[in-house]
Amino acid sequence: DEHNELKWSRAAAEEAEEVASIKCSGHGRASLDGLPIEGKPVCQCNSCYSGDDCSVFLPNCAVDSGSGNPLFLEPYWMKNAASSAMVVSGWHRMGYEYEDGSFISRELEKVIRRLHEVVGNANTKGKYILYGAGSTQLLNAAIVGLSPAPPQNFTGNHSFSPANVVASIPFYQVYKQQTDIYNSLSFKWKGDASLWKNNSDSTENFIEFVTSPNNPDGRMMEPVLKGSSAKTIYDYAYYWPHYTGISAPVDTDLMIFTISKLTGHAGSRFGWAFVKDRALYERMENYLDVNSIGSSHDTQLRALVLLKSVLKDKARGLFEFGHGAMRKRWVMLNKSVSKSNRFSLQKLRPRYCSFFKKVTYPSPAYGWLKCERKEDQDCPAVLRAAGVMGRNGSVFHASNKYVRVSLIRSQDDFDLLLRKMDALVSQE
Numbered sequence: 001d002e003h004n005e006l007k008w009s010r011a012a013a014e015e016a017e018e019v020a021s022i023k024c025s026g027h028g029r030a031s032l033d034g035l036p037i038e039g040k041p042v043c044q045c046n047s048c049y050s051g052d053d054c055s056v057f058l059p060n061c062a063v064d065s066g067s068g069n070p071l072f073l074e075p076y077w078m079k080n081a082a083s084s085a086m087v088v089s090g091w092h093r094m095g096y097e098y099e100d101g102s103f104i105s106r107e108l109e110k111v112i113r114r115l116h117e118v119v120g121n122a123n124t125k126g127k128y129i130l131y132g133a134g135s136t137q138l139l140n141a142a143i144v145g146l147s148p149a150p151p152q153n154f155t156g157n158h159s160f161s162p163a164n165v166v167a168s169i170p171f172y173q174v175y176k177q178q179t180d181i182y183n184s185l186s187f188k189w190k191g192d193a194s195l196w197k198n199n200s201d202s203t204e205n206f207i208e209f210v211t212s213p214n215n216p217d218g219r220m221m222e223p224v225l226k227g228s229s230a231k232t233i234y235d236y237a238y239y240w241p242h243y244t245g246i247s248a249p250v251d252t253d254l255m256i257f258t259i260s261k262l263t264g265h266a267g268s269r270f271g272w273a274f275v276k277d278r279a280l281y282e283r284m285e286n287y288l289d290v291n292s293i294g295s296s297h298d299t300q301l302r303a304l305v306l307l308k309s310v311l312k313d314k315a316r317g318l319f320e321f322g323h324g325a326m327r328k329r330w331v332m333l334n335k336s337v338s339k340s341n342r343f344s345l346q347k348l349r350p351r352y353c354s355f356f357k358k359v360t361y362p363s364p365a366y367g368w369l370k371c372e373r374k375e376d377q378d379c380p381a382v383l384r385a386a387g388v389m390g391r392n393g394s395v396f397h398a399s400n401k402y403v404r405v406s407l408i409r410s411q412d413d414f415d416l417l418l419r420k421m422d423a424l425v426s427q428e
């Protein structure tokens with residue numbers, strides 16, 4: 001009996017299955033590292049549900065449609081419980097380095113490259129790979145890597161110009177937050193990319209973030225700034241078949257990806273970058289070494305297990321589930337909003353998807369909702385009054401005529417969002 005041959009993993013496996021079997025009425029989840037009550041794991045309920053078993057619905061509760069917590073993928077992983085489970089020994093990879101002295105699991109690298117090949121979303125050939133704590137850490141590694149180092153003994157009298165960091169409004173706010181918080185001599189935040197389009201000062205260097213598909217509005221983006229003084233950081237967090245048709249493999253010099261929006265494991269903090277240029281790769285690698293001595297080995301093992309599970313059916317199951325869920329939510333939200341003259345949503349086009357081998361219809365991660373009435377200058381307040389907590393347009397440096405509503409959260413959150421939007425629209 002194979003089961004009897006297990007020496008040390010059985011108790012842990014039993015404990016893991018026991019906690020995972022707590023149903024929380026389908027409106028929450030329990031985990032071993034949640035705060036227990038009387039020694040027993042406790043349900044953490046989805047928003048607007050409460051009670052020991054999350055069975056109590058709170059009818060007047062506002063829906064949280066704010067953050068991009070990718071819980072829509074949870075049911076997929078529950079269906080693929082066996083192939084996505086992992087067992088870790090107490091002495092798994094305790095040291096800092098892998099066999100080759102790097103902080104990179106080469107087995108995981110193979111699987112990541114294979115995944116891109118299967119999906120057809122990126123050409124990784126001839127490019128170096130780096131891992132980070134989410135893509136967040138890699139975004140900053142990229143800024144540092146692309147910026148000039150200030151001269152030795154910098155006094156401020158030197159004719160030294162920092163790199164100007166820009167993005168197109170509306171943009172993901174972390175780009176600005178990171179650039180500001182490091183307050184470096186080497187780079188400065190300079191706002192909207194289009195302000196610099198006709199800049200003719202050849203001593204100025206630019207670093208442009210290009211997010212494609214874009215967060216918040218799901219548009220496919222191209223750099224605004226071109227030419228030798230402009231460098232581009234491509235953030236492809238959403239360039240997966242869940243969210244857009246994959247028209248062709250991207251093949252840019254600096255491409256950043258993350259499992260957060262791919263498998264939904266945002267809490268594991270794992271992202272990767274493909275870098276064409278050797279010198280840039282070395283500068284980014286040095287940043288990652290100094291900043292964190294590489295990425296967690298436990299997380300790398302988790303990513304390996306998850307991505308191997310995804311590849312078992314050539315990623316069909318994951319993307320059929322993911323695209324299906326996103327498409328359905330987008331159709332339902334549009335149906336609700338289309339009955340309204342007060343609100344509108346961004347328009348997106350169908351695209352040919354080489355992964356699905358057919359034209360696919362829009363399925364963005366977020367709704368970029370606009371209040372159309374002149375008097376509705378504070379769209380977040382209009383939605384708040386109706387019990388919908390989105391993310392203000394101003395967070396993306398756009399106006400508060402806009403609110404981003406997240407479509408990648410739990411089914412409960414989406415169902416509630418739809419219900420509140422239906423009620424709001426029916427008031428017209």
Ligand SMILES: Cc1ncc(COP(=O)(O)O)c(C=O)c1O
Binds near residue numbers: 137172215258266270
């Ligand atoms: C455009 C974009 N880039 C990066 C991230 C951060 O992802 P990670 O969890 O990989 O740090 C997000 C998360 O919402 C995002 O929307």
